[in-house]
Amino acid sequence: MTHPGEITRRQLLRRIGLTAFVAGPGAGLLSACATAGGGGTPSSAAPATTLAASADPKNPFGVDPNKPLEVTIFSGGYTDAYAKDIHEPMYKKAFPGASIKHNATQQIGIQLRPRFVSGDAPDVVNNSGPESMDLVALAGQGHLADLSVLFDAPSYDDPGKKVRDTVTPAVITNAKIDGKDLVLNYTVSHRALWYNARLFEQKGWTVPKTWAEFTALGELAKKEGILLFAYPGQVGPYYQTWNVLYTAAKIGGNQVIIDIDNLVDNAWLADPVKKAVAAWVDVQTKYGDKAYFGLDHTQTQVKQLQNKLLFYPTGSWIENEMVKDIPDDFEYAIAPIPDVTPTDAMPYGAIQVGVGENFVVGAKGKNPQGGLEYLRIMLSKEGAKGFTEKTQNLTVVNGAAEGVDLPAALRSAAKAQDAAGQNIITDARFEGWYKELFDYATEQINVVMAGRSTPEEFCANVQKKADEIKKDSKVSKQTRSE
Missing domain, CATH: 3.40.190.10 (Periplasmic binding protein-like II)
Structure with missing residues (x-):
């Protein structure tokens, strides 16, 4: 479909x-x-x-x-x-x-x-x-x-x-x-989740295709003192903004992101967005570490190179960015977002390009x-x-x-x-069109991921900001059809 x-x-x-x-x-x-x-x-x-x-x-x-x-x-x-x-x-x-x-x-x-x-x-x-x-x-x-x-x-x-x-x-x-x-x-x-293929080979782990497999791997990793997932709370929290948006598109199709870009009424209140935020907040709560909210992207990426976390949401520039620090037993590989629900609009394997x-x-x-x-x-x-x-x-x-x-x-x-x-x-173009909205959504990502607000409050807060921008006649409005 x-x-x-x-x-x-x-x-x-x-x-x-x-x-x-x-x-x-x-x-x-x-x-x-x-x-x-x-x-x-x-x-x-x-x-x-x-x-x-x-x-x-x-x-x-x-x-x-x-x-x-x-x-x-x-x-x-x-x-x-x-x-x-x-x-x-x-x-x-x-x-x-x-x-x-x-x-x-x-x-x-x-x-x-x-x-x-x-x-x-x-x-x-x-x-x-x-x-x-x-x-x-x-x-x-x-x-x-x-x-x-x-x-x-x-x-x-x-x-x-x-x-x-x-x-x-x-x-x-x-x-x-x-x-x-x-x-x-x-x-x-290509933006998705990145992991160490050598570590997975060594442990005999397979890349999870469903959310149940994803969290089950989180339990295994936790026993070995490894985080399932982390993102940088400083200088790079927008990596998680992207990740949540792409997860929402995985659940509900690209129209979810297109509606957000077009400032469609209540686009941030759509069910796929709420489910995406809730899924990642749950992962952070059970398999994350709040200490990472104080780290920047380079510090977090070094932690991954040390096999202290499995999956990291970023783009295909990651290897070049860390090339001087990559150890011999580390090989970057990309993992699509696992199926969040049995009825995701986009099948397993969908990635952002x-x-x-x-x-x-x-x-x-x-x-x-x-x-x-x-x-x-x-x-x-x-x-x-x-x-x-x-x-x-x-x-x-x-x-x-x-x-x-x-x-x-x-x-x-x-x-x-x-x-x-x-x-x-698809890419989320409001990042360039309405920078104030993207920056605000990224601020709120840290708030909700840290447990200081609920997924419902996150969606409501960002929707309020989107409404303000939509009503602001001084802001030039952009539209897209695909």
Whole structure:
């Protein structure tokens, strides 16, 4: 049975560019701590700045070859080496007379919001991490350059193809804010539960497919002093927000998340949401440890590497993020969310696949033409392959990862995606559309998981916040159909 928002396997492969990857490593695989873009409907937002295209296929935006370029990168799980060692040198090779100012930070919003407001934005911004900027707000103020000229430009590798024809179509779908192409999502990721395959092999344990099997494994692990599940209560609690949302979609289908994104009345009060919250609160109560509410994501991930917890909710960037700390007896593998009820709308094996890791061009920066060309370089096969080699994460560029030796986590994710077929859990776009709502939901996740509120109170509180945003005429509203 196919539910709204679910797609066939062939549609999925076309969207995320993995046709070659399924046969062998081939194309784009989201993001280290990213916020996603999203489709929208026109509103009263300021018009996006659209730059005129040039007739020169090698310089389609008319870049001044001697004009400086400023690039700001979120230095999180992916670090900033891919920019310094791959993309910036490619730009410098194309324009030897241009200097490049490179800035790496984990405080994107804190550093850049004042600069956007003052009209002194960097030319390229990797808007990611817990301090990421509200892109809808920036779009409404005309701070983001229109990327349609980029998507319609000749590709870096083949002038006979447009850029839009070389990437997964999900890039274009998720680029839109208020109907304009304003955001480039560069990576593809799989979010689910992650575990140590070596430990399971050693213990003779099998990955649980039902909630009864999941909790039974929790009892076994508890006897050995191992937690069944944990998430970071500090700097990363949104991992559990994602996990609850994907569990709700597992129970009720993707329409649950679509309704939340569209601010449908009482969407947070839907039965699948309540059941998802209740299920995870029960796991935390019986098999968790409140001490983890004081840990950040790195500290929690180290605990998993020490086999102090079995399952951790995150994305396929996890292996690269922890690569320096992974012991020889640890092998990351992905586990789908177990069946919560006998009547879950999506069968066992459903996982979330999405595009992410936002990049934008500052419309009021000093060199937006250079910013567009920088993104075109990123979307070349050389630029994308270099990113994959540096980060061990796949991009949205079709065929760019062919020949790259992928690590265990990505091999496991690819296998899980193949098994999932059409049962792909959609991304929650309200994270990027209504950041205030997402941040509030994440605050409440810690409250309910710690037992300081009930699942019913959690749903009611977040629904109240969603209602406030829906009624706020100053907030630009977005919609999606799938």
